[in-house]
Amino acid sequence: MSRPRKSLDDQLAELTRKRDQLEARRLALLAVKKDSDRKLDTRRKIIVGAAVLAHAELNSAFADQLAVLLNLAVTRDIDRSVIAHLLAGAPGAERAA
Numbered sequence: 001m002s003r004p005r006k007s008l009d010d011q012l013a014e015l016t017r018k019r020d021q022l023e024a025r026r027l028a029l030l031a032v033k034k035d036s037d038r039k040l041d042t043r044r045k046i047i048v049g050a051a052v053l054a055h056a057e058l059n060s061a062f063a064d065q066l067a068v069l070l071n072l073a074v075t076r077d078i079d080r081s082v083i084a085h086l087l088a089g090a091p092g093a094e095r096a097a
Helices: 008-058 060-073 077-082
Strands: none
Touching: 008 060
């Protein structure tokens, strides 16, 4: 027994449905990748930051350079308050953002 052929409209509708499903899967994968990339970037920042802080504790000249860099780069008051101990002694460390 042969199955009846689908009409052109039915074939188009099926292809459209499949395309929509593939697009939904593509968007879901993009979201997972974006989340994964963001987590990896955050992990890198934590590791590098920990290494920089450890080195600053061991090397006062580096700590001074770090304080100058942070004083220039960190401008938001809320962020500066969190790293105030690292800004101490930097020229202009008292400045308000």
